[in-house]
Every structure is written in C-alpha cells, then in structure tokens.
Amino acid sequence: MPKKIIRDSIPRNAIRMGLCVQVLLILLILSAINYISFNYYWRADFSRNHRFSLADQTKRALQSLNQRAKIYVVTSPTTRATESSLYQDLRNLLKELQLTAKGNLSVEFVDPTRDPIRARTLQTRLKYGDNENLVILEYNGESQFVKMAEFGSFDFSPVSAGRPPRLVAFRGEQILTDAIISLLSPGRHKVFFLVDDGEPEVSGPNSQLSTVVDYAARQNVAIEPLRLGALNAIPAEADAVVIVAPRFDVSAENIEKLRKYWDQGGNLMVLLDPTIRTPVLNKFISSLGILPEDDRVIRSVPAGFKTNIDRAVRGRFLPKAEPSKRLIGATAYFPGNTQSLTLQPQTSATNHLQLRPIVQAEEGFWGERDYNRNFENGLQYDATRDIGYPVVIAASAERDGLKDERVDVQSAKLVVVGNSEFAMNRWLGGTNATAANLDFILGCLNWLIDRGNLASIVPKSPTYFYLNLTNAQLREVAFNTIVAIPGAVAFIGLLVWLRRRK
Structure with missing residues (x-):
C-alpha cells in the first residue's frame, strides 16, 4: 500500500x-x-497629417541639451480664456518632447486655482505677472517665457455670432523649439543685410524679406540693415553679412571691406539676381572659389506642336554640404531667373578652401548662355557652349574649417545662390513647391553663425482639414446612414430567413 x-x-x-x-x-x-x-x-505616427511627429530640428535641439531642462505650464485646464482649447494639444506635445529628450527634460503643470502656494512660489522666483497663462522654459540658469495664446492661431469671426473663437492651427512645436534654441545659444546673434546698392529692405511694411526676419528672430538671430558705405569696416558684432539681389553693382570700396571681413574669419551669404549685371561682386565671389556663370538655368517642356521654356528651377539638396544635408528628400524651388555656379578647384587649393555644391538642378535643366535670343524656332542644348548636367545652383566655401561638425572652429564661410527670388515672402509659403525654401535659408544662416547642428527643417504648424458639405450632400449622407444601409442589411436578413423557412 x-x-x-x-x-x-x-x-x-x-x-x-x-x-x-x-x-x-x-x-x-x-x-x-x-x-x-x-x-x-x-514609436510611429499614423495620424493623417503626422501632427504628433516631431520635426528633425526639434529632435536635434533636444539632443543638444547637455543638462536637464525644465518646462513649467502655468495655467488651469478649467480657465475660460481662449487659449484653454490648446491645453490638450500642448499636453500631448510635451509628452512627445519628454520621450525624445530621454531624461533631459522635465515638465510640471502648475494650476494656480488648485495649487496657489506652488504657483505663488514659482511666480516669486521667476518674477512674472498675475493671471498669466504661461509656458516657462528653464535651462542653464536662463529662462524663456511664452504666453499660451501664442501657441495657437485662432479665427475670431465666429465671435460676432456668439460662438467661441475657432482654433485654426497649433504652433506649439515651432515656438517651443525656437525657445529651446534660444536657451542653447543665449547670446543673440546678429546678421547684417546690406542695403547700399538697392537691395530689398529688411524692415517696414513693404519688406519682401519680413518672413525670413521673423523666423530668424524666433531662433535668436537679429537681422539688421547695414549701410556699409557710411562705415569704415563691417561691425565687429556681425556674425554674418548677407547680400540679396543688389540693383547696382557693389562698389570697390565696399568689396574691399567685405574682403577684409572675410580675411578676419567673417561669414558671407550672397543671393544673386541674374537680371542685374554685377561684375565687381562676381569677381569677388569668383576669387573665393565660386564662379557665377553668365547664363540662365532652363529646360524645355514639350507642349503639343511646340516647346515651352520652364524657368522655374527645381533642384535637389546634396548630402555633403552642411546647410543641406538634413534637407535630403525635400525639393528646392527657384522661381524667376536663375544662373548656374561653377566651383573652381584651383582657387580652392590656393586659398585652402573647401568647396561644396549645396543644390543641384534636376536632370533636364541646363545653363543656357544664349538666353537673349528668340526661341521661336526651338530650344536646344548646345554642348559646346551651354552648362550641362549637373547644374549647380547653390554652393558653399569654407576656409580653415574642419569636416567634423562636433568640433567648433571659427572659420570663414560663404554661401552663394544663383537666385534671389526664392527668398522673398511670396515664395516662403507652405505649399509643397516652396516648403523647403525657408528651411534652406535658415539652415544656411545657422551654419554661417556656427549653429550647423541646428540647420535642419523648421517645425511647421499642422494643417487642419475640414469637410465642407452642401445641404444636398448632408441629406444624402443622412439617407444612406439612416435608411439605405440599415435597409440593405434588413433586406439581406429577410432573404436569409426566407431561404431557411423553405
């Protein structure tokens, strides 16, 4: 047992x-x-307009944090203010920022109505006013204050009908990224735009460059006009000097000042207008290794029994140049007239320059030298005279620089673009054709002032899609959902029931 x-x-x-x-x-x-x-x-974002995806520039700014940053959101979710509709979007954005920062970012929501002691302590330390809905960023002893209302664009037209304002776009990522960049580079950078020779004004109601100025200011870059003829030299505080579409050639005296500035490690950016002859300026640029060609970048487009000329140049960003390597995949768009550039290796070797193409025209474009002739009899590329593929539209030159972007060495830098029209306000919109223009300009400025690690795509405001239906369409939708679809299901069920009875 x-x-x-x-x-x-x-x-x-x-x-x-x-x-x-x-x-x-x-x-x-x-x-x-x-x-x-x-x-x-x-993580993956499957939303229609990728509203929860962070832009590359945001990620790089967060990766540049070498110590813990803090964000305080001082507001109440029950407030009756207009910006209360931004609360949930802001909360989602801050969650994404925290995940990307990997421990280098802390977020605290301070509700003045539920926790008045904490709100008063924070107000005493950071010294801000009462009854303000704020987002406060702290990093390395510096602070940035952003009003909640700035995070959204509102349509106030419904207010006249007694309805609340309608949120059109949430701009939180863009504003927070700009604030983080400002904290990473607390000293305000100064970039001077020459206005001696008929260049566009950078300020005033009629300025064609106001979009560039506004976006640069958000990244802690102050753009100011410079009348070089009234000065003996370029100001010492200039981080870069930009020349945009001069109506007249630059004087020899000003060229000498620019050369001295370059020799002392200065940074230059030149946006050329091919319709204006500037031999003195072109000679100066050529001496730095980049030759502006006397041509027009065009391509022929078959249109039935005739051939049209396409002057709106589309190009691709090249990976080896610092201002453009994070724009790979985007399309460069240059409206109006564009001239090509030729890199001169012999000048590069003599002056210890590193020359790199930044933008190259798409295949099919060429540099037409005989651009003043009548094209009624046809348009054809002449291999003996014209500039063939690849056609360089933008290029950079760097003297005494290092190839490793992790090492910050003061070096003279130059960016030349064979087009200036693309930088004007009307070509810096959000369409697919022009979306990269602003990113390209700001990327060049960031590289010139030694912030190449932030020279990437600027965060864009997400677009909201609205479905506008007529009364007839609404009636059709109602009929289909209430009558047609349920009726079809009931009819099929009736058929099945009858077959089983038989």
Missing part, C-alpha cells in the same frame, strides 16, 4: 514543480518583454 502511494505522489510533485517552473518562466519572459519595451521602444 505505501509503495502505491509513493508511485502516485511522484507524478503529482512533478506536475507541481513543472507548473511552478512554467509560472516562473512566464513571469521571467513577461518581465524581459516589459523591460525591453520600456527601454527599447519604437
């Missing part, structure tokens, strides 16, 4: 041990899965 008990107990103990081992293995596997998913996760 005892032997039988022993034989029966052995399998039971084995089963118990097996179950314990299985439970332990399952717990171990679940713990391992939980650890891996918590530390090595992958």
Whole structure:
C-alpha cells in the first residue's frame, strides 16, 4: 500500500514543480518583454497629417541639451480664456518632447486655482505677472517665457455670432523649439543685410524679406540693415553679412571691406539676381572659389506642336554640404531667373578652401548662355557652349574649417545662390513647391553663425482639414446612414430567413 502511494505522489510533485517552473518562466519572459519595451521602444505616427511627429530640428535641439531642462505650464485646464482649447494639444506635445529628450527634460503643470502656494512660489522666483497663462522654459540658469495664446492661431469671426473663437492651427512645436534654441545659444546673434546698392529692405511694411526676419528672430538671430558705405569696416558684432539681389553693382570700396571681413574669419551669404549685371561682386565671389556663370538655368517642356521654356528651377539638396544635408528628400524651388555656379578647384587649393555644391538642378535643366535670343524656332542644348548636367545652383566655401561638425572652429564661410527670388515672402509659403525654401535659408544662416547642428527643417504648424458639405450632400449622407444601409442589411436578413423557412 505505501509503495502505491509513493508511485502516485511522484507524478503529482512533478506536475507541481513543472507548473511552478512554467509560472516562473512566464513571469521571467513577461518581465524581459516589459523591460525591453520600456527601454527599447519604437514609436510611429499614423495620424493623417503626422501632427504628433516631431520635426528633425526639434529632435536635434533636444539632443543638444547637455543638462536637464525644465518646462513649467502655468495655467488651469478649467480657465475660460481662449487659449484653454490648446491645453490638450500642448499636453500631448510635451509628452512627445519628454520621450525624445530621454531624461533631459522635465515638465510640471502648475494650476494656480488648485495649487496657489506652488504657483505663488514659482511666480516669486521667476518674477512674472498675475493671471498669466504661461509656458516657462528653464535651462542653464536662463529662462524663456511664452504666453499660451501664442501657441495657437485662432479665427475670431465666429465671435460676432456668439460662438467661441475657432482654433485654426497649433504652433506649439515651432515656438517651443525656437525657445529651446534660444536657451542653447543665449547670446543673440546678429546678421547684417546690406542695403547700399538697392537691395530689398529688411524692415517696414513693404519688406519682401519680413518672413525670413521673423523666423530668424524666433531662433535668436537679429537681422539688421547695414549701410556699409557710411562705415569704415563691417561691425565687429556681425556674425554674418548677407547680400540679396543688389540693383547696382557693389562698389570697390565696399568689396574691399567685405574682403577684409572675410580675411578676419567673417561669414558671407550672397543671393544673386541674374537680371542685374554685377561684375565687381562676381569677381569677388569668383576669387573665393565660386564662379557665377553668365547664363540662365532652363529646360524645355514639350507642349503639343511646340516647346515651352520652364524657368522655374527645381533642384535637389546634396548630402555633403552642411546647410543641406538634413534637407535630403525635400525639393528646392527657384522661381524667376536663375544662373548656374561653377566651383573652381584651383582657387580652392590656393586659398585652402573647401568647396561644396549645396543644390543641384534636376536632370533636364541646363545653363543656357544664349538666353537673349528668340526661341521661336526651338530650344536646344548646345554642348559646346551651354552648362550641362549637373547644374549647380547653390554652393558653399569654407576656409580653415574642419569636416567634423562636433568640433567648433571659427572659420570663414560663404554661401552663394544663383537666385534671389526664392527668398522673398511670396515664395516662403507652405505649399509643397516652396516648403523647403525657408528651411534652406535658415539652415544656411545657422551654419554661417556656427549653429550647423541646428540647420535642419523648421517645425511647421499642422494643417487642419475640414469637410465642407452642401445641404444636398448632408441629406444624402443622412439617407444612406439612416435608411439605405440599415435597409440593405434588413433586406439581406429577410432573404436569409426566407431561404431557411423553405
């Protein structure tokens, strides 16, 4: 009898041990899965307009944080202010920023109505006014204050009908990224735009460059006009000097001042207008390794029985140039007249320059030298005279610089673009054709002032899509959802029931 008990107990103990081992293995596997998913996760945004995806510039700004940054959101979710509609979007954005910063960013929501002591303590330390809905960024002893209302663009037309304002676009990522960049570079950079020779004004109601000025200011870059003829030299505080579409050639005296500035490690950017002859300016640029060609970049487009000329140049950004390597995949768009550029290796070797093409025209474009002739008899590329593929539209030159972007070495830099029209306000919109223009200009400015690690795509405001239906369409939708679809299901059910009865 005892032997039988022993034989029966052995399998039971084995089963118990097996179950314990299985439970332990399952717990171990679940713990391992939980650890891996918590530390090595992958996130995807499947929303229609990728409203939860962070721009590359935002990610790079967060990666540049070398110590913990803090964000305080001082507002109440129950406030009746217009900006209360931004609260949930802001909360989602800050969550994404925290995940990307990987521990270098903390966020605290301070509700003055529920926690007045904490709100008063923060107000005493940071010294801001009462009854303000604010987002405060702190980093390395510096602070940035942003009003909640600035995070959204509102349509106030419904107010006249007694309805609340309608949120048109949420601009939170753009504003927070600009604030982080300002904290990373607390000293305000100065970029001077020459206005001696009929260049567009950078300020005033009729300025064609106001979009560039506004976006640069958000990145802690102050753009100011410079009348070089009234000065003996370029101001010492100039981080860069920009020449945009001069109506007249630059004087020899001003060229000498620009050359001296370059020799002392200055940074230059020149946006050329091909319709204006500037031999003195072109000679100066050529001496720095980039030759502006006397041509027009065009391509022929078949149109039935005739051939049209396409002067709106589309180009691609090249990966080896610092201002453009983070714009790979975007399309460069240059309206109006464009001239090509030729890099001169012999000048590069003599002056210790690193020359790089930034933008290259798409295949099919060429540099037409005989651009003043009548094209009624046809348009054809002449391999003996014209500039063939690849056609360079923008290029950079750097003297005494290092190729490693992690090492910050003061070096003279130059950016030349064979077009200036693309920088005007009307070509800096949000359409697919011109979306990269603003990114390109700001990327060049960031590179010139030694912020190349931030020379990437500017965060854009997400677009909201609205479905506008007429009364007839609304009636059709109502009929289909209330009558047609349920009726079809009922009819099919009736057919099935009748077949079963038979």
